[in-house]
Amino acid sequence: MIPFQPVNKTYVHGYHRRENRRLQDQASALLDLLHADTAYPPGSRVLEAGCGVGAQTLTLAKNSPGALITSVDISEPSVAEARRRVAAAGLANVQCEQADLFHLPYAPAFFDHIFLCFVLEHLPRPVGALQILKPCLKPGGTITVIEGDHGSVYFHPDSQAARQAIGCQVELQRRAGGNAMVGRELYPLLHAAGYGSIHVTPRMVYVDSSKPELVEAFTKNTFTAMIEGIREPALKARIIEPPLFDTGIQDLYRTATSDGVFCYTFFKAVASK
Numbered sequence: 001m002i003p004f005q006p007v008n009k010t011y012v013h014g015y016h017r018r019e020n021r022r023l024q025d026q027a028s029a030l031l032d033l034l035h036a037d038t039a040y041p042p043g044s045r046v047l048e049a050g051c052g053v054g055a056q057t058l059t060l061a062k063n064s065p066g067a068l069i070t071s072v073d074i075s076e077p078s079v080a081e082a083r084r085r086v087a088a089a090g091l092a093n094v095q096c097e098q099a100d101l102f103h104l105p106y107a108p109a110f111f112d113h114i115f116l117c118f119v120l121e122h123l124p125r126p127v128g129a130l131q132i133l134k135p136c137l138k139p140g141g142t143i144t145v146i147e148g149d150h151g152s153v154y155f156h157p158d159s160q161a162a163r164q165a166i167g168c169q170v171e172l173q174r175r176a177g178g179n180a181m182v183g184r185e186l187y188p189l190l191h192a193a194g195y196g197s198i199h200v201t202p203r204m205v206y207v208d209s210s211k212p213e214l215v216e217a218f219t220k221n222t223f224t225a226m227i228e229g230i231r232e233p234a235l236k237a238r239i240i241e242p243p244l245f246d247t248g249i250q251d252l253y254r255t256a257t258s259d260g261v262f263c264y265t266f267f268k269a270v271a272s273k
Contacts, residue, residue: 009196010129010235026043027074027103030115030205030218030222030255030266031059033203033205033266034117034146034203034268035056035059035060035063038060038063038064038115038144039063039064040064040067040112040113041066041067041112042065042066042067043066043067043068044064044066044067044068044112044113045067045070045110045111045112045113046060046064046067046068046069046111046112046113046114046115047069047070047072047104047106047113047114047115047133047136048060048068048069048070048071048072048108048114048116048117049072049101049114049115049116049119049133050074050101050105050116050117050118050119050122051071051072051073051074051079051082051096052073052078052082052083052118053078053081053082054071054074054078054081054082054083054085054086054096055079056115056118057069057071057082057085057086057094057096058085058086058089058091060115061086061089061091061093061248062091064074064088064093064236065093066093066161067093067113068093068095069093069094069095070094070095070097070106070111071086071094071095071096071097072096072097072098072101072104073096073098073099074098074099074100074101075098076098076210079096079097079098081243081267082094082096093245100144101119101129101132101133102129102132104132104133104136106136107134109135109136109137109138109139110136110138111136111138111141112137112138112141113137113141113142113143113144114133114136114141114142114143114144115143115144116133116143116144116145116146117145117146118146118147118148119145119146120145120149120171120179120182120186120189121148121173121178121179121180121182121183122176122177122178123177123178124177124178125191125273126179126185126187127192127193130143130145130189130190130193130195131193131194134193134194134195134273137273138273139273140272140273141272141273142270142271142272142273143189143190143195143270143271143273144268144269144270145185145186145268145269145270145271146266146267146268146269147181147182147183147266147267148180148183148264148265148266148267149180149181149182149183149184149265149266149267150166150169150170150180150181151170151181151184152183152184152204152263152264152265153166153223153262153263153264154261154262154263154264155252155255155260155261155262156255156259156260156261157251157254157260159247159248159251159252159254161235161245161247161248161251162168162248162249162251162252162255163248164240164244164245164248165174165226165227165230165234165240165244165245165248165249165252166248167239167240168227168230168239168240168245169226169227169230169234171203171234171237171239172230172233172234172237172239175237183265183266183267186200186267186269187200187269190269190271195271195272195273196271196272196273197270197271197272198269198270198271199269199270199271200267200269201267201268201269202266202267202270203265203266203267203268204263204264204265204266205218205262205263205264205265205266206261206262206263207219207261207262207263208260208262209254209257209258209259209260215256218262218264219252219255219256219260219262220253220256223252223262223264224249224252224253224256227248227249227252228249228252229250231245232244
């Protein structure tokens with residue numbers, strides 16, 4: 001077993017109901033962009049590591065109805081919510097379990113595929129995490145990793161205050177041991193962890209007023225809601241002054257108006273053992 005420090009259990013965004021709703025809005029808004037090309041053969045065993053409240057689990061299961069999906073997370077309340085959503089959706093091919101990603105209770109080479117979405121950004125040593133997952137994968141099996149990158153944000157009208165508010169999220173995540181800009185690092189991380197046949201593609205979300213559904217679901221309810229949600233910890237940590245943060249949030253909402261534009265890039269990597 002590779003020596004590894006315990007996972008940092010501090011989830012920067014929190015576990016409250018508003019965050020659960022934001023995660024679901026995010027999953028719905030990004031369904032085609034991130035998941036349209038992910039499907040697993042019938043009978044294959046898939047590990048979803050770090051499933052959270054199941055925001056990505058439903059799409060994963062629906063895209064691969066014949067696959068057997070095991071979705072795990074370290075948070076019991078999150079797993080309970082994931083189970084509730086899976087049951088409500090009537091999905092019979094998903095099993096949700098509480099488990100620590102770094103101490104998984106599965107035999108070597110148990111899974112055909114592994115799927116991680118928005119997990120590495122929260123971990124202090126992502127290469128170590130990828131190495132620890134590798135023994136669970138069968139030879140020739142694949143790992144799919146999806147991450148965002150807060151350094152990829154562009155918007156109009158531009159705003160220094162908005163950028164500083166976003167910077168609070170980046171700094172809080174750094175202090176918690178994570179990396180809000182990990183998306184750009186997926187290739188070197190997977191390479192360092194010993195995976196092969198690595199293929200990374202950028203997935204840009206571009207939003208203007210001609211796409212009202214994305215304005216609501218992504219610009220407002222996903223990204224701006226995420227930054228707005230870290231106001232209290234950012235102020236408590238004295239990273240920013242309240243008036244500047246509030247102006248930044250107002251300016252992010254301004255990009256969702258009729259002449260506003262918002263862009264953000266996710267990165268999706270597929271590699272093999």
